[in-house]
Amino acid sequence: MYKDQIAEFIMSHRDEMLKDIGDLIRINSEKMPARENMPYGEGPYMALKLAMEKARGYGFRTTNYDNYVGAIDMGSDEAQLDILAHLDVVPVTPEGWTVTGPFEPKVVGDRLYGRGSCDDKGPAMAAFYAMRCVKELGIPLKKRVRLLLGTDEECGSSDIAYYYAKEKEAPMTFSPDAEFPVINLEKGHYVSSFEADFADTCARQVLAIASGTKFNVIPEDAVFKISGLDSSDVDCMRAQAGDLGVALEISQDGDVTTVAVKGKGGHAAFPEGANNALTAAISIICGVIEPDCDANRAVIALGEMFPHGDYLGESAGVKMSDDISGDLTISLNMIELDGCRVCATFDSRYPVCGTVETTADVLERNGLKYGLRLTSKTMTKPHYVDPDSDFIRTLLADYEMYKNKPARCVAIGGGTYVHNLKNGVAYGPAEFDTVNNMHGNDENVPIEELTSAACIYAQVIIDLCS
Numbered sequence: 001m002y003k004d005q006i007a008e009f010i011m012s013h014r015d016e017m018l019k020d021i022g023d024l025i026r027i028n029s030e031k032m033p034a035r036e037n038m039p040y041g042e043g044p045y046m047a048l049k050l051a052m053e054k055a056r057g058y059g060f061r062t063t064n065y066d067n068y069v070g071a072i073d074m075g076s077d078e079a080q081l082d083i084l085a086h087l088d089v090v091p092v093t094p095e096g097w098t099v100t101g102p103f104e105p106k107v108v109g110d111r112l113y114g115r116g117s118c119d120d121k122g123p124a125m126a127a128f129y130a131m132r133c134v135k136e137l138g139i140p141l142k143k144r145v146r147l148l149l150g151t152d153e154e155c156g157s158s159d160i161a162y163y164y165a166k167e168k169e170a171p172m173t174f175s176p177d178a179e180f181p182v183i184n185l186e187k188g189h190y191v192s193s194f195e196a197d198f199a200d201t202c203a204r205q206v207l208a209i210a211s212g213t214k215f216n217v218i219p220e221d222a223v224f225k226i227s228g229l230d231s232s233d234v235d236c237m238r239a240q241a242g243d244l245g246v247a248l249e250i251s252q253d254g255d256v257t258t259v260a261v262k263g264k265g266g267h268a269a270f271p272e273g274a275n276n277a278l279t280a281a282i283s284i285i286c287g288v289i290e291p292d293c294d295a296n297r298a299v300i301a302l303g304e305m306f307p308h309g310d311y312l313g314e315s316a317g318v319k320m321s322d323d324i325s326g327d328l329t330i331s332l333n334m335i336e337l338d339g340c341r342v343c344a345t346f347d348s349r350y351p352v353c354g355t356v357e358t359t360a361d362v363l364e365r366n367g368l369k370y371g372l373r374l375t376s377k378t379m380t381k382p383h384y385v386d387p388d389s390d391f392i393r394t395l396l397a398d399y400e401m402y403k404n405k406p407a408r409c410v411a412i413g414g415g416t417y418v419h420n421l422k423n424g425v426a427y428g429p430a431e432f433d434t435v436n437n438m439h440g441n442d443e444n445v446p447i448e449e450l451t452s453a454a455c456i457y458a459q460v461i462i463d464l465c466s
């Protein structure tokens with residue numbers, strides 16, 4: 001029901017929606033130093049203020065939760081559906097933008113460009129226009145739909161922690177901050193490090209390794225120093241680099257050889273697309289050293305637990321998968337090694353079947369065999385919502401109704417805004433294969449994705465709340 005009216009309303013308000021999104025894009029809402037009444041600084045505060053003013057202007061009830069989160073309501077007082085979006089953005093590198101400035105929204109062809117266009121100002125307004133549509137079509141709701149606009153999603157989601165300390169979770173929540181169809185499973189997340197101290201030295205020794213910038217980013221670069229190599233060792237390293245598909249830059253200073261390794265970076269949740277410079281470096285080092293001192297033994301141990309390309313954790317002893325989540329993945333993403341000690345950090349995304357006993361405990365035991373200490377066994381649990389519920393069935397059916405293609409539930413390795421909500425899923429608005437440069441330069445969104453999402457969300461509101 002209502003499909004034609006919804007589509008007609010959204011298409012006839014398309015330009016108005018793009019203008020409202022553009023007004024929000026013009027505000028740089030990256031996290032800034034806190035000020036009085038502005039927990040995330042002036043930018044997020046201004047973006048929220050504008051969105052709330054717009055909502056009131058269109059006749060909606062709003063509540064501002066101390067500038068952490070804003071709520072826009074429709075329907076009765078009985079909570080039913082929360083839609084969780086955010087207005088903060090990641091920082092920009094203005095010189096990298098080629099189509100338009102990051103805060104100068106521009107439509108080119110069938111896309112809207114600007115920071116926040118796809119993450120998450122565009123989707124937030126698509127959800128808002130879904131509410132406008134239901135309201136202005138005069139479709140009565142028996143229960144409440146609430147659009148929550150957060151302002152700290154990109155820096156740890158302390159905004160919604162603040163909100164949910166005051167308010168109960170709605171019976172159903174979806175977040176338009178990811179992909180369609182429905183993401184009902186987010187793998188568990190486990191980040192920890194292996195450490196060892198060094199007490200001795202040897203003639204041919206790994207003196208230093210440095211790689212990695214963030215625990216969840218697979219490193220593109222690694223640099224290491226070894227003493228006591230000869231020219232045949234250098235040839236051996238070059239040959240190995242060729243096999244691993246990484247580039248080397250080698251320089252010699254007296255007895256010390258310095259090697260810079262270039263691989264391909266990536267996100268820890270998608271290790272299959274990257275070529276980890278750190279594990280490549282370790283593999284190359286292992287080709288030219290012997291276990292003659294603590295530092296060398298530690299590197300050889302890391303090489304055995306994290307061989308290059310083994311992102312399923314087979315050698316580390318944690319390879320596992322289940323039907324609903326897929327494979328565990330693990331990647332060694334950071335290292336600091338000097339003459340005294342090593343600290344190497346990994347990031348693992350583990351399936352619903354994983355437990356402390358089958359992951360952290362196993363890694364701890366295997367590390368100890370090599371003299372490596374595991375620093376933490378704290379794991380973030382997986383998030384899973386049963387796909388066999390009226391809520392999820394409605395989301396899938398409404399996606400199919402407007403997209404004319406089959407819908408299904410999907411598992412991902414990353415965490416979304418709803419990770420800690422009992423009955424929360426991510427639901428659009430992008431398709432998985434859309435290239436929108438999210439978090440990058442020239443961020444953009446296909447306008448059709450916003451209009452079709454607005455239609456789908458309107459249908460969901462009617463189906464769940466009327």
Ligand SMILES: [Zn+2]
Pocket residue numbers: 086119120153177
């Ligand atoms: Zn986002």
